[in-house]
Amino acid sequence: MERAVVLLSGGLDSATTLALARREAASCHALTIDYGQRHRAELEAARRVAQSLGATEHRVARFDLSWIGGSALTDPAITVPTRPGEGIPVTYVPARNTVFLALALSWAEVLDARAIYIGVNAVDYSGYPDCRPAFIEAFNRVAEVATRAGVEGRGTAVRAPLIDLSKAEIIRVGSELGVDFGLTLSCYDPDEAGRACGVCEACRLRGQGFAAAGLADPTRYRGVTR
Amino acid sequence: MERAVVLLSGGLDSATTLALARREAASCHALTIDYGQRHRAELEAARRVAQSLGATEHRVARFDLSWIGGSALTDPAITVPTRPGEGIPVTYVPARNTVFLALALSWAEVLDARAIYIGVNAVDYSGYPDCRPAFIEAFNRVAEVATRAGVEGRGTAVRAPLIDLSKAEIIRVGSELGVDFGLTLSCYDPDEAGRACGVCEACRLRGQGFAAAGLADPTRYRGVTR
Numbered sequence: 001m002e003r004a005v006v007l008l009s010g011g012l013d014s015a016t017t018l019a020l021a022r023r024e025a026a027s028c029h030a031l032t033i034d035y036g037q038r039h040r041a042e043l044e045a046a047r048r049v050a051q052s053l054g055a056t057e058h059r060v061a062r063f064d065l066s067w068i069g070g071s072a073l074t075d076p077a078i079t080v081p082t083r084p085g086e087g088i089p090v091t092y093v094p095a096r097n098t099v100f101l102a103l104a105l106s107w108a109e110v111l112d113a114r115a116i117y118i119g120v121n122a123v124d125y126s127g128y129p130d131c132r133p134a135f136i137e138a139f140n141r142v143a144e145v146a147t148r149a150g151v152e153g154r155g156t157a158v159r160a161p162l163i164d165l166s167k168a169e170i171i172r173v174g175s176e177l178g179v180d181f182g183l184t185l186s187c188y189d190p191d192e193a194g195r196a197c198g199v200c201e202a203c204r205l206r207g208q209g210f211a212a213a214g215l216a217d218p219t220r221y222r223g224v225t226r
Numbered sequence: 227m228e229r230a231v232v233l234l235s236g237g238l239d240s241a242t243t244l245a246l247a248r249r250e251a252a253s254c255h256a257l258t259i260d261y262g263q264r265h266r267a268e269l270e271a272a273r274r275v276a277q278s279l280g281a282t283e284h285r286v287a288r289f290d291l292s293w294i295g296g297s298a299l300t301d302p303a304i305t306v307p308t309r310p311g312e313g314i315p316v317t318y319v320p321a322r323n324t325v326f327l328a329l330a331l332s333w334a335e336v337l338d339a340r341a342i343y344i345g346v347n348a349v350d351y352s353g354y355p356d357c358r359p360a361f362i363e364a365f366n367r368v369a370e371v372a373t374r375a376g377v378e379g380r381g382t383a384v385r386a387p388l389i390d391l392s393k394a395e396i397i398r399v400g401s402e403l404g405v406d407f408g409l410t411l412s413c414y415d416p417d418e419a420g421r422a423c424g425v426c427e428a429c430r431l432r433g434q435g436f437a438a439a440g441l442a443d444p445t446r447y448r449g450v451t452r
Contacts, residue, residue, distance in 0.1 A: 063289050068329075070336035088374045095332035098372045102328040103294075106321035110296035130372045138367040145360045146324045148314045 001026035003113035005104045005156075006055070008032050010045030011186045012206060013119035013162055016174035018053050020161050021117040023177070027056040029111055033100055035093070036066030037073050038080070041194035045185035052183055063103065070094045073188060080189040082199040088127050089201060091188055097130035101139050101158060108156040109149045116143075116158045124167035124209060126201050136160045167209030175215060182218035195222035227252035229339035231330045231382075232281070234258050236271030237412045238432060239345035239388055242400035244279050246387050247343040249403070253282040255337055259326055261319070262292030263299050264306070267420035271411035278409055289329065296320045299414060306415040308425040314353050315427060317414055323356035327365050327384060334382040335375045342369075342384045350393035350435060352427050362386045393435030401441060408444035421448035 004025035008014045009032065021028050032046040043060055050058035065074055071093040072078040078090055097120065104116045120131040129135060140158050144150045162170050174181065186206040187196035196203050198221040210217035230251035234240045235258065247254050258272040269286055276284035291300055297319040298304040304316055323346065330342045346357040355361060366384050370376045388396050400407065412432040413422035422429050424447040436443035 059293070061290075061293065064287075065332060067285070067287065068333050068336050070332075088377065092374055093332075094335035095328055095373055098328040098331055098368060099325070102321055102324040105324055106291060106296075106319075107294050109320035110294050129374060129377045132371070134371045135368070138364070138371050141364040142324060142361070142368055145358070145364050146356045147321055148318055148355060151314065151355045 002115060003027050003029065003111050004115040004117055005108045005111065005113050006030050006117040007100055007104055007119070008046045008050060008058070009119070010042035010049060010184060011119070011202070012174060012179070012181050012184045013121055013170055015049045015053065015179050015181070015184045016170050016177065017117050017119035017162060018049065018055065019174060019177035019179050021115075022053055025115060029107070029113065030055040030058040031104055031107060032058065032060045033103065034060055034062045035074065035096070036064045038076070039073070039185070039188050039190055041190045042185045044194060045183060048183040052180055059107075061103065063099065065093060065096065065099065068094060080200050084201065084204070088129065091126065091201060092128050095130065097135065098139070105143055105147065105156060109147045112149070112154065114154070114156055116156055118158060118160050119162050120160050121162045121165060121167070121170065123165060124205050126205070133163055136163065166212070167205055168212035171209050171213040171215060186219075191222050195220045197222065228341060229253050229255065229337050230341040230343055231334045231337065231339050232256045232343040233326055233330055233345070234272045234276060234284070235345070236268035236275060236410060237345070237428070238400060238405070238407050238410045239347055239396055241275045241279065241405050241407070241410045242396050242403070243343050243345035243388060244275065244281065245400060245403035245405050247341075248279055251341060255333070255339065256281040256284040257330055257333060258284065258286045259329065260286055260288045261300065261322070262290045264302070265299070265411070265414050265416055267416045267418075268411045270420065271409060274409040278406055285333075287329065289325065291319060291322065291325065294320060306426050310427065310430070314355065317352065317427060318354050321356065323361065324365070331369055331373065331382060335373045338375070338380065340380070340382055342382055344384060344386050345388050346386050347388045347391060347393070347396065349391060350431050352431070359389055362389065392438070393431055394438035397435050397439040397441060412445075417448050421446045423448065
């Protein structure tokens with residue numbers, strides 16, 4: 001049994017990932033990045049999820065990416081789309097998962113954690129390049145050579161246990177592990193009370209996932225007709 | 227001619243790297259990370275160097291790594307050593323160059339910059355794992371698959387033009403390109419006026435480099451007997 005760093009956004013994928021990591025690791029150190037995201041309500045969701053699932057500790061670290069911009073999630077001038085488009089959507093945040101895994105790798109080395117869990121998924125997903133197996137494989141090679149721990153043979157492996165699961169499968173796995181999805185927030189454009197818009201890409205994938213899983217969707221929507 | 231992001235610490239290696247990038251790129255966007263380092267005077271050195279060498283813009287971004295700790299450069303409780311030791315020194319900051327390159331990659335994508343320059347060196351260096359060719363190669367693979375630009379064939383390559391040079395060679399190259407090394411700061415433990423200690427690993431490598439290059443060392447030392 002080893003220590004693990006778990007990247008926790010507050011959405012349903014990372015909540016399920018934390019629940020899986022809790023079964024496999026001796027202790028789970030949850031890391032949430034406050035990167036200047038539009039949907040800041042997810043930070044509160046992450047706090048609720050970390051507590052609910054028994055993370056050993058939960059760190060919300062501020063690493064502002066909003067000055068870089070280039071995404072609807074970090075630039076208020078870019079609108080969150082309400083219909084699926086072509087290619088990689090404007091909600092893609094440039095190199096975000098590379099930044100997140102780099103920070104997790106740094107913390108993992110100090111904690112002597114041998115695993116980093118990340119809830120990326122390449123089935124029912126938005127087509128973000130840094131959610132694909134090729135990205136995880138490439139980052140794992142970085143983790144082998146970048147750190148003292150790697151050089152000394154105590155390296156840290158990135159685990160993406162959801163990568164081949166459909167959204168419905170993720171929801172079923174999470175349910176079986178006791179994840180309270182009512183605590184999670186997936187929406188890119190929630191209101192100040194943390195209620196979901198119901199029409200963005202993240203809400204759409206989430207809603208379809210609950211329907212396909214045959215489970216009730218506990219999401220609090222803000223009353224928009226869907 | 228392309229745009230480039232140049233990681234600029236304020237030391238002599240990154241100053242020389244910026245001078246090299248200025249010859250090769252249409253515009254150089256210098257990035258300095260305020261990560262909570264002990265030697266904060268290097269941030270001012272970076273500003274002087276960026277201006278002196280004609281960077282198109284210079285961004286000092288705050289990404290605090292001091293809560294992670296694990297290094298003499300970010301944890302005040304760990305002393306900067308004054309004598310060389312065995313193995314990777316305590317001045318190694320866990321996964322620091324992975325974090326720095328991840329941020330540079332994010333900014334490069336928004337700038338549509340095709341190159342990231344980093345002044346790492348694996349000859350006269352402190353043995354940090356993330357200064358070696360294997361690390362740069364591994365990160366380049368991440369850069370190919372992590373971003374929209376990479377997927378669309380407009381990827382960003384990491385360039386480490388100093389990696390095979392001795393410190394004396396770096397100093398000679400920089401001198402030929404007009405770098406004013408008096409503006410740079412290498413010391414890990416400078417005083418508040420930005421004067422170097424003269425006895426840390428970084429000062430030692432720098433002093434030996436000027437001696438081997440046969441050039442006068444313009445460093446302002448704080449009067450400690452060396």
